[in-house]
Amino acid sequence: MSEYTDDFFDEKKIKKAIKKSKTKSIITIIFVSLLVFVVLNISNFAISAYFSQKAFKQWDAYVRLTTPNGFISETIDSRGFLGGISNYKVSKDMKRKAVVIEQKQYSFGLFPSILVSRGSGGSIGITGEDWQFAYKENGWREMMFFHPNVTYKKYNNDEELINSMQGDKIYEVALSFHKPYKQSELPFVELPKMTWFWINTYTDSQIKTFQEEAIEYDWSATFISEHEALGFSTNSIYNSTTVLDYEYNKFLKLLQTSISPEHKNAYTNIKGKKIEDIEILGVVVYGTKGQILEIMKEPIIKAASLGGIVDNY
Structure with a gap:
């Protein structure tokens, strides 16, 4: 008598086992993918947050040094892969109140975004008949x-x-x-x-x-x-x-x-x-x-x- 039973060669059971195995594999792949996705997003967020905070300290120090009584009053980050762009406002303390004088951007991260700016405008005093003043975005003259x-x-x-x-x-x-x-x-x-x-x-x-x-x-x-x-x-x-x-x-x-x-x-x-x-x-x-x-x-x-x-x- 054969040691194998008829069940061993049951085609339906074999297909069912294969289907079950495939389902388990798909579930495992989805679970691993989700886990990797979550881990990567958390890592990306943590790394971007770290470089964002580091960049903020560096740029806020720059603003405070180059703008008398100036400081960064607001930042809005746009984050990408391991970095991003921060749009920020520069305010100046004018004794009675703080006034926003400029809005600018800086990039941060392991792969910082490339910033491209365009603009046009006139110059003041280019003929040498008056001082060649520079102006802030809010219209104030730079000292x-x-x-x-x-x-x-x-x-x-x-x-x-x-x-x-x-x-x-x-x-x-x-x-x-x-x-x-x-x-x-x-x-x-x-x-x-x-x-x-x-x-x-x-x-x-x-x-x-x-x-x-x-x-x-x-x-x-x-x-x-x-x-x-x-x-x-x-x-x-x-x-x-x-x-x-x-x-x-x-x-x-x-x-x-x-x-x-x-x-x-x-x-x-x-x-x-x-x-x-x-x-x-x-x-x-x-x-x-x-x-x-x-x-x-x-x-x-x-x-x-x-x-x-x-x-x-």
Whole structure:
């Protein structure tokens, strides 16, 4: 008698077993695929979130350094594979209120998206008959700075412009000194809340380049733009007893964090120096017309450049 039963060769049972096996295989494949999909998405989200946060810190440091009293007020991420694009708003604290001045983008991640921008517009002062101003997206003029160790053919002074303006306003004005001052040497009895200090982070080579440009180029284009002047703010009223150690140490950390290699170079230039040894080249002050014009009377002021203006309420 055969050791195999008729059931062993039952075609229906064989087909049923094969079908059952295929079903189990399909279920296993679907389950594994779903598991892989979930794991990949979680990994992608985690990696993108990590690089998004890292990029935000770098770009926020950049904005805080290059825009007096500026900061990133809002970001909206569009994430792709292991990266993405962040649309962000830059706001400026104008003492009474914060105002959005620009909207920009940056990419982040292991595979950051390529950003392509297009635009067109006119230029101001290209003939050399007026300063070659740059403007922010909200229409405010970017402030100009003049290094005290550079001799310029002409210095901008917006005193007459400020004097002619009407209404109760808060003015933002960049004031360049006639020479570098250490904090203990500043002659101001008092400066208003939210004063921004322009710090000398430049090397001798950079200053030499500024001087050569001032000699060779037209006066209308030889100045240091707002984005090239680095500094920090104090939110309290400044006087001779004010201690700036906290603000200065925060400034050093921002230089190290910023996305810009130039900011890291600036940190190298002043690394190891205490606030008492740092040179201050100018200030940005915020106040009413009367307050601003009173400060501008100080003999140490070499140039004055108007920035933003908001209603004083």
